[in-house]
Amino acid sequence: MSGFEHYDRELRDLDSEIHRYAAVCRVNLANRHEIEACLRNHHDSWADDKARESLQGLLILRIKLETEMIAQGLTPPPLLSAVAEQIS
Secondary structure, rough: OOOOOOHHHHHHHHHHHHHHHHHEEEEEOOHHHHHHHHHOOOOOOOOHHHHHHHHHHHHHHHHHHHHHHOOOOOOOOOOHHHHHHOOO
């Protein structure tokens, strides 16, 4: 076990941070092209670039968590389901 024994809580916390940094970077998580552009393009100011790098790291962590869940026979919820829950 990697330390992600509490998948629901880990996903909820991780998704919350992903959505926060996506908002800072003005990235629509429903648009794959916006995500890719944000992660690919470096910014002039250090603060903007730090937010982009944080978002990239968080997305990588989510992929690793999803991979672990799938390996254990679990189905991770989509990242955007957290947005739908926050809106309702």
